[in-house]
Amino acid sequence: MNAATDTGNANDVAALYQRTVLDHSRQPRNFGRLPPPVQRAVGHNVLCGDKVTIYLHCDADRVVRATFEGSGCAICMASASLLTEHLAGLGVAAAGAAVTGFLHSFAAPDSPTPAGALAALAAVRTYPSRVRCATLPWQTAQAALAGPTTGAKGPVSTEKDGPHGHG
Amino acid sequence: MDYLNAIGLQRIAACEAELLDYTVAALGAVPGLTLVGTAPQRAGVASFTVDGVHPHDIGTVLDQHGVAIRAGHHCAMPVMEKFGLSGTARASVAFYNTTAEIDRLVAALHVAIRLLRP
Numbered sequence: 001m002n003a004a005t006d007t008g009n010a011n012d013v014a015a016l017y018q019r020t021v022l023d024h025s026r027q028p029r030n031f032g033r034l035p036p037p038v039q040r041a042v043g044h045n046v047l048c049g050d051k052v053t054i055y056l057h058c059d060a061d062r063v064v065r066a067t068f069e070g071s072g073c074a075i076c077m078a079s080a081s082l083l084t085e086h087l088a089g090l091g092v093a094a095a096g097a098a099v100t101g102f103l104h105s106f107a108a109p110d111s112p113t114p115a116g117a118l119a120a121l122a123a124v125r126t127y128p129s130r131v132r133c134a135t136l137p138w139q140t141a142q143a144a145l146a147g148p149t150t151g152a153k154g155p156v157s158t159e160k161d162g163p164h165g166h167g
Numbered sequence: 168m169d170y171l172n173a174i175g176l177q178r179i180a181a182c183e184a185e186l187l188d189y190t191v192a193a194l195g196a197v198p199g200l201t202l203v204g205t206a207p208q209r210a211g212v213a214s215f216t217v218d219g220v221h222p223h224d225i226g227t228v229l230d231q232h233g234v235a236i237r238a239g240h241h242c243a244m245p246v247m248e249k250f251g252l253s254g255t256a257r258a259s260v261a262f263y264n265t266t267a268e269i270d271r272l273v274a275a276l277h278v279a280i281r282l283l284r285p
Contacts, residue, residue: 012231017228026285046244047239048222048223048239050253
């Protein structure tokens with residue numbers, strides 16, 4: 001072993017697990033379920049076992065409140081927590097655009113870095129095996145936004161995406 | 168097979184058993200670490216979980232320290248569900264590994280725990 005490999009790429013790990021990400025994974029915001037009427041969707045990453053349920057309470061044209069439940073890695077929990085803060089208060093159309101924009105920024109790594117607090121997740125884009133950890137909550141929110149106001153949507157799975165990592 | 172036979176399967180088995188013992192002892196000394204699967208006769212793998220730290224996060228940090236492990240369901244979701252686990256981290260040892268590499272695994276594991284444990 002030499003000194004360079006002993007320390008590993010500590011800077012890379014620090015970029016991935018930066019303070020905002022660790023803070024949100026340790027103390028998730030808006031964790032819990034919302035009572036009906038609610039738009040709800042379940043997302044499951046079958047390869048790693050991450051599972052997220054997104055609850056959206058929308059009035060006529062606005063996301064009033066967003067919460068989530070689930071379990072998963074630090075990246076997934078932080079992403080879900082950041083999502084709930086980001087979507088709350090947005091118009092439904094704007095929330096849909098925000099979700100699409102976030103997912104696009106991961107599908108097209110050359111696209112602009114997500115703005116604001118979401119920039120904390122930008123480094124995940126350089127870890128192909130972890131991208132789905134960050135995108136699962138957003139795919140789930142997309143299903144919740146598209147869904148009816150009552151009952152559960154069918155589960156969202158990251159399985160159909162891109163090249164498979166190994167679970 | 169020529170390669171393995173040239174070394175000798177008995178020697179390989181003895182070497183791997185010794186490395187696995189070393190690995191299990193080293194991992195077992197890590198606070199909050201639980202070994203999953205402890206049959207006396209088994210292949211050179213050590214599956215484990217760490218309280219409060221997800222296997223995939225462990226895998227990513229170890230990877231950045233030059234240590235490759237596997238993390239997740241290991242294509243065995245039903246047995247994971249039976250044990251109530253969302254996944255495990257799993258180190259594999261073979262005759263070409265060294266105890267120094269196991270030490271490096273454990274050192275990187277401490278880094279991951281310091282970074283990620285709530």
